Amino acid sequence: MTMTKGGAGGRRGPDGGAASAGEPGSAPAAPAAPAHEAPPRGAERRNHVPGAGTAHAAAVERAQREMLRDGSSAAAAAAGRVAGKRQRIGADVVCESLIRQGVHTFFSYPGGVILPLYDVLGDYPELRHILVRHEQGGAHAADGYARVTGQVGVCVGTSGPGATNLVTGIGTAQLDSVPMVAITGNVPGALLGKDAFQEIDINGITLPMTKHNYLVRDANDLPRVLAEAFHIARTGRPGPVHVDITKDALQQETSAPHPSHEEIVAGLPGFRPNLDGHYRQLKLAAQEIAQARRPVIMAGHGVLHAGAEQELVALAEKAQIPVAWTLLGIGAMDETHPLAYGYMGMHGWKHTNRAIQSADLLIAFGMRFDDRVTGNVKTYAPYARIIHVDIDPAEIGKNVAVEVPIVGDAKRVMKALLPMVPAVDTQERRDYLAQLAAWRAESEASSWHGSGAWRDGLLSADYVVTRIGELTNHEATYVADVGQNQMWLARYAGFRHPNTHVSSGGLGTMGFSLPAAMGAALGRPDRETWAIAGDGGFQMTSQELMTLVQDNIPVKVAIFDNKKLGMIRQWQEIVYAGNYHSAHLLGPDYLKLADAYGVPAIKATTPDEVDEAIRFAQSVDGPALIWFEITGEQNVFPMMPAGKGLSDLIETWGGPEE
Amino acid sequence: MSNPTNGHLPGSPAAPSHSAPPDRYVPGTGEVRRHRLIALVLDRPGVLNRVASLMRARSFNIDSLAVSHTDQPDISRMTITLRGDDVAVEQAAKQLYRLIDVLKVQDVTAETTIENELALVKIRATDTTRPEILKVVELSRGRVVDLTPESIVIEVTGTEAEIDGFVAMVRTYGIKELVRTGAVVMSRGSGSIEEALKR
Numbered sequence: 001m002t003m004t005k006g007g008a009g010g011r012r013g014p015d016g017g018a019a020s021a022g023e024p025g026s027a028p029a030a031p032a033a034p035a036h037e038a039p040p041r042g043a044e045r046r047n048h049v050p051g052a053g054t055a056h057a058a059a060v061e062r063a064q065r066e067m068l069r070d071g072s073s074a075a076a077a078a079a080g081r082v083a084g085k086r087q088r089i090g091a092d093v094v095c096e097s098l099i100r101q102g103v104h105t106f107f108s109y110p111g112g113v114i115l116p117l118y119d120v121l122g123d124y125p126e127l128r129h130i131l132v133r134h135e136q137g138g139a140h141a142a143d144g145y146a147r148v149t150g151q152v153g154v155c156v157g158t159s160g161p162g163a164t165n166l167v168t169g170i171g172t173a174q175l176d177s178v179p180m181v182a183i184t185g186n187v188p189g190a191l192l193g194k195d196a197f198q199e200i201d202i203n204g205i206t207l208p209m210t211k212h213n214y215l216v217r218d219a220n221d222l223p224r225v226l227a228e229a230f231h232i233a234r235t236g237r238p239g240p241v242h243v244d245i246t247k248d249a250l251q252q253e254t255s256a257p258h259p260s261h262e263e264i265v266a267g268l269p270g271f272r273p274n275l276d277g278h279y280r281q282l283k284l285a286a287q288e289i290a291q292a293r294r295p296v297i298m299a300g301h302g303v304l305h306a307g308a309e310q311e312l313v314a315l316a317e318k319a320q321i322p323v324a325w326t327l328l329g330i331g332a333m334d335e336t337h338p339l340a341y342g343y344m345g346m347h348g349w350k351h352t353n354r355a356i357q358s359a360d361l362l363i364a365f366g367m368r369f370d371d372r373v374t375g376n377v378k379t380y381a382p383y384a385r386i387i388h389v390d391i392d393p394a395e396i397g398k399n400v401a402v403e404v405p406i407v408g409d410a411k412r413v414m415k416a417l418l419p420m421v422p423a424v425d426t427q428e429r430r431d432y433l434a435q436l437a438a439w440r441a442e443s444e445a446s447s448w449h450g451s452g453a454w455r456d457g458l459l460s461a462d463y464v465v466t467r468i469g470e471l472t473n474h475e476a477t478y479v480a481d482v483g484q485n486q487m488w489l490a491r492y493a494g495f496r497h498p499n500t501h502v503s504s505g506g507l508g509t510m511g512f513s514l515p516a517a518m519g520a521a522l523g524r525p526d527r528e529t530w531a532i533a534g535d536g537g538f539q540m541t542s543q544e545l546m547t548l549v550q551d552n553i554p555v556k557v558a559i560f561d562n563k564k565l566g567m568i569r570q571w572q573e574i575v576y577a578g579n580y581h582s583a584h585l586l587g588p589d590y591l592k593l594a595d596a597y598g599v600p601a602i603k604a605t606t607p608d609e610v611d612e613a614i615r616f617a618q619s620v621d622g623p624a625l626i627w628f629e630i631t632g633e634q635n636v637f638p639m640m641p642a643g644k645g646l647s648d649l650i651e652t653w654g655g656p657e658e
Numbered sequence: 659m660s661n662p663t664n665g666h667l668p669g670s671p672a673a674p675s676h677s678a679p680p681d682r683y684v685p686g687t688g689e690v691r692r693h694r695l696i697a698l699v700l701d702r703p704g705v706l707n708r709v710a711s712l713m714r715a716r717s718f719n720i721d722s723l724a725v726s727h728t729d730q731p732d733i734s735r736m737t738i739t740l741r742g743d744d745v746a747v748e749q750a751a752k753q754l755y756r757l758i759d760v761l762k763v764q765d766v767t768a769e770t771t772i773e774n775e776l777a778l779v780k781i782r783a784t785d786t787t788r789p790e791i792l793k794v795v796e797l798s799r800g801r802v803v804d805l806t807p808e809s810i811v812i813e814v815t816g817t818e819a820e821i822d823g824f825v826a827m828v829r830t831y832g833i834k835e836l837v838r839t840g841a842v843v844m845s846r847g848s849g850s851i852e853e854a855l856k857r
Binding site for chain 2: 203204207208211212215232268269270271377378379380381382383392393394396397398399400401
């Protein structure tokens with residue numbers, strides 16, 4: 001192995017003199033190391049970078065130096081910016097891309113290798129940067145923003161822990177098909193794979209949980225990659241795309257142009273989602289619908305993604321078919337519509353599940369027959385033939401076998417199907433619809449108010465959720481956390497409009513509500529935004545209260561405090577014979593906590609305090625918090641035990657009421 | 659795709675309370691057999707990792723996976739053999755299509771194909787066993803590629819079953835080392851998956 005002399009800039013001279021000799025702008029007469037450490041004159045400095053003398057070793061050395069101290073290049077860039085003649089670098093491409101893609105707000109947290117981006121952010125006043133308190137909050141906020149706007153949400157984090165903190169949020173977006181671009185910095189390219197400070201193989205981590213991901217090491221690739229990332233995230237079945245960019249790529253000068261839409265599409269030959277249903281399949285579907293006596297339409301998240309709410313109503317009305325929806329399909333139809341038949345699945349309405357179990361035809365749009373929807377597949381909808389419309393071919397036939405598969409966008413398929421289905425008179429469906437109405441009346445009377453705690457003057461969660469829905473005229477955005485609060489919200493708030501219900505359905509991420517509400521409030525500032533959280537989930541991401549205050553984001557936070565992990569307790573009561581291990585949860589004094597953050601707060605412990613508390617929160621111009629101290633042992637009923645079928649719902653359990 | 663077991667006729671009135679219906683078919687629980695998939699993918703960094711990771715995450719059991727270049731620059735070809743029922747393998751193919759870098763996936767299990775894999779087998783050989791081994795090699799259309807006083811390395815090509823048979827034959831002499839490439843498959847006739855891609 002040989003050593004080079006006077007090779008790459010910054011290398012010491014052969015006399016072993018002062019360091020950083022080759023760096024412009026550094027103090028020329030910097031004192032050398034203390035005398036006792038100085039090498040003997042004439043001795044050659046040992047080079048410890050493997051492969052010394054090669055261009056690669058020089059790059060590694062340069063990168064290592066930069067990791068330790070942002071050297072002259074950043075200083076020069078700063079000086080150039082002051083003078084207004086800065087060169088365009090990779091970080092500028094990131095900002096330009098966000099602006100080109102219509103992103104006005106993004107959520108981020110700085111760190112070592114992403115700093116080049118922060119260094120140029122000030123030059124782009126059209127970009128609003130929200131400094132979150134934890135990268136997970138940033139990812140959920142981007143998610144909430146995307147769900148209420150239909151736009152791509154963007155979150156940014158640094159390498160290593162910044163990137164891994166984003167992971168839960170990316171996974172949440174993946175399981176719920178939410179369009180998101182997550183950008184992370186990574187260590188300089190030459191240090192990749194060397195376990196450098198804050199280096200982790202984040203590309204390997206996000207690979208199985210994103211729609212696609214990229215590692216960019218050359219700034220000239222950035223315009224193309226970012227354009228592709230946004231295109232992939234929002235096209236076809238939406239989903240998260242992760243773009244990992246090395247620090248040196250962020251700093252590298254580039255004049256690469258942004259690609260046109262045609263160039264983007266041409267560069268992705270393996271990505272051509274099919275949007276229009278096959279005509280032959282549509283004809284088959286129309287025949288099935290014409291022959292069905294007990295059909296049920298099932299609406300999932302895909303209906304909302306496609307913006308097919310009007311087509312859904314038109315189809316349901318023309319063929320007189322009741323509509324059920326999944327957790328993420330809530331809002332696809334106004335719940336007061338006569339054909340709206342409710343929320344299905346594990347904690348769905350009994351009448352809805354009953355209709356599915358007795359149906360002879362299920363017409364599913366943009367849903368995936370998740371286990372929370374079907375229960376045991378063997379006994380699921382035993383009399384039904386199934387028409388399954390989904391934009392992702394892999395969803396069709398994955399969980400249940402179907403008679404008529406249709407690959408396409410929900411809106412386009414409904415539009416095409418509408419003229420093909422025969423108009424049905426209400427009279428023709430009279431018996432069927434009358435039976436459904438009777439079932440609905442029965443189930444609403446029996447399972448309403450779960451444990452019946454409200455009868456004793458106790459504060460029950462379903463009552464609170466009902467009042468929040470009513471006092472906001474069902475016009476707000478309601479963001480659920482995970483667990484009992486999520487099910488109460490889904491069942492009792494009453495939804496009238498698309499994309500007003502935000503919930504982590506697939507991944508079931510506790511701690512989702514507050515940060516997602518943050519993004520939702522910024523995405524739809526014209527609507528009030530409510531975060532509905534249990535005391536468990538709230539304590540997972542409560543630090544974002546500070547973000548609400550710093551950026552004055554008017555989220556109303558409702559904590560449903562039963563001093564328990566309620567859904568855990570419910571399962572332990574019913575499935576684990578009352579073995580309540582770790583179900584009881586201490587929490588802080590939420591009024592003091594809110595006060596410490598500077599968030600106006602109020603507490604309600606009885607039903608008659610509920611309205612006043614809600615109105616107080618609404619009257620605050622900015623974020624507010626309500627501490628609902630709810631009764632401790634309320635269950636969500638009905639409940640389908642895991643592994644059982646939709647016909648095996650538990651409707652009550654023990655207690656003095658029964 | 660049709661539903662093999664849910665034979666309920668359209669339009670017949672549902673009778674929820676009477677005659678218990680048969681269990682609904684659960685995808686992936688049918689008869690397991692060996693399938694052969696051909697995938698054309700963009701030759702981009704990490705594409706093998708994406709395919710392998712997907713198969714692992716979705717619990718598809720890969721028997722073998724062979725990757726190579728094609729006649730077209732930037733396009734690689736993978737031959738994947740895996741076991742599962744028809745629906746599960748169809749699901750695997752559809753999941754592969756979700757990968758942005760995957761261009762085309764074809765299940766050629768039912769087609770007439772040429773299927774070959776190559777094996778190198780290092781066999782213990784003495785003066786007494788060597789002639790017997792060479793006889794087996796000759797019958798199996800194998801080729802001697804290395805020879806020492808104690809061992810002999812044989813290159814043999816054929817279908818998975820043919821190589822299994824050869825290995826079984828020489829096992830008695832003592833196998834010191836064995837490596838197989840995994841199957842590569844091409845359909846017979848003039849049809850071409852690569853040409854189908856260009857269209």
